[in-house]
Amino acid sequence: MENKRRLFLKCACATAVGAVGSTKLIAAQSDTKTDTTEAEVNYALIHDETKCIGCEVCVDACRETNNVPEGVSRLEIVKTGPFGEYPDQYFSFSRKSCQQCDGTPCVNVCPTGAAYKDPKTGIVSVDSWKCVGCMYCIAACPYQVRFINPVTKAADKCDFCKETRLKEGKSPACVAACPTKALVFGNLKDPDSEIVKVLKTTPNYRRKTELGTRPKLFRIATKSGEIKL
Amino acid sequence: MSSFKKIFTLSILTLTTFISTPFSISYANTLELTININKQCIMCHKKNGKMFGIHSSNSLELRCQNCHREKEGHPRKKSSLIKFSDDSLNTAEEQTAVCTTCHNSDDLIEVDWTHAVHSNKVNCAKCHQLHTETDPVIAISTGERRQLCVNCHESR
Amino acid sequence: MNPFHFDSLVWHWPIAIYLFLAGISAGAICFAVLLKHFKLGQNAYKSSFVQAACLLAPLAVFSGLGILVLDLTKPFDFWKILVFYNPTSIMSVGVAVLMIYQVALFSWLACLFKEPISNWCDHRWPLIDRILSLLDKHEPTITGLLVMLALSLGAYTGFLLSALTTFPMLNNPVLPMLFLVSGISSGAAGTLLGGLLLKGNPDSKEVHFIHHIEIPIILFELVLLFTFFIGLIISGGQSQAAALTALGEGFWGWIFWAGIIVIGLTLPLAFNLFMTASSKRKLSYVAITASCSLLGVLLLRNFILYTGQMTVA
16 A cells, blocks of 8 residues: 555656656747747748739749659649639639748657758758658648658658759749749848738738648738638 | 642641641541532632641531631622631630630630630630641640740730 | 548558557556556466566557558658657657657566566576566556556557647547547457457456456547547537538448447447346457457547548648
């Protein structure tokens, strides 16, 4: 009996210590997360759906620039429609790619830290060497934009061309390729940047913000075909 | 005279076969196309009037007039002939209306969604050619296809 | 919708098997500990049911880990999970728990089997004697740790899925509890079945003890399942849609109502109550009850994993 009581006490103490330790860890982790808010650059993107024509030139440019194998895609344009009566019909186009969340579900679940947010640019990236391919991030992404690259076998997704064009000081491939200038890329921390000006003057929306993702892919809504309740 | 005509047609046909894509169906080789014996038109339009595309198939029993309408006073006096191109006197809407008498708009949209948003703005001939043996836009690569959008929509 | 292939599906059945095996391991070792402390004492290692639990726990956890590693797209890089840690990742924390759990598990097994081990060694290796006596001295600590780690492991199988905000059905606070409890009941079933295979007596006090615990566990599992789905339905929105898709007509609806509710829970509960009332246990009864229970838990893991991924937030 004496033994059992001692055992119970020991267990309780250990649990308490464990709980305190883990909350400390989580607190420490959330401290490091605020780092990007103090960095000088935090890249974001606007997809102006009123200008998008659904030509998918951006999709080709992305594939070519980032060597994305056939069968998978970092960027898709999702068409809905047609709305209205023929011949006065129209579609609406929605960009499906990494939303570059500030509160990153993929980074939070990655067991090895292969998914990370670059503290210098705020870009969510993948270290394909560290990735073991558990696919936890793919399941955790509410926007379902992650995939396993069939060549590297690692998780892959849009990184605003961080490893390709951004390094050369150019804008991302999709932004440069867009014939209608429907994509605006820029630094949220720079008050004079085009993106900040557009965001401050144009009504815009983001998807699934209720999940706490704080995405940095802003969208300017086109006239939609129906009012959804 | 007729043997000379045959040789002439044959040589044109072989030429078009070489130019056209390898997987095209050579209607022109195998069929005597009644549409091209249409004296009213071909008498003058030997060069620019011949028709080899899928619409020329004998089984369709199409005549030039089905699409281009009756010649009436053409070429000297007034006529209601339709020209299918950008420099036509007819609006894009009038031109597409001719095609959509047979082609159901729903089917067109199913094959390519862009039909839904262009039918009253762009004439069909902007992308499609019916007189050539194959319509060049059918076998186009996705890259070229996307470039077609850019050609018109590019903002400067 | 094809029940095994749909667009939003990321994790397939190997993950369900892994969760199942981790749960069995945690449950089985809990029962081994309980049997030793409350029923059998120092002679526990002679019982075929304790032996079965002690065999099942490490085997299940190893094969589960094996399946998990094989399911990676880069199986040979699995060591990176052990080297790099991310404290916010449930998977990373779970791997750490699994590692410590295995250490605690083998330490406890050494304590349990210290008599046969030292008899077999016959003092040939003084190091082993020293380790055994050291472990023996700390047995209460090891036992406490092991039980805590086993419970953590059982709950981890649920937390792993409930961390996914993408899927409203999985992102559910009841899920870890549900998986822990069903893991414990699968551990009980595995222990019983294994014990019978090792020629254990189906009317022994071990079986009585386990069955005695199994009845409230099954009832609790039913309550948890009820809370799980009612909670989803009254949340409305996509949570409600997810619950209704899962429970409604179709392949997985059948799996839930016939496989999990009837075969996995109601039948074992009925058999258990019947056996308690008649107070005479036959081998076939015990075996069938345990098999139903095991099948039910396996189906539950697959059901939750697949239907959970059907509806996106």
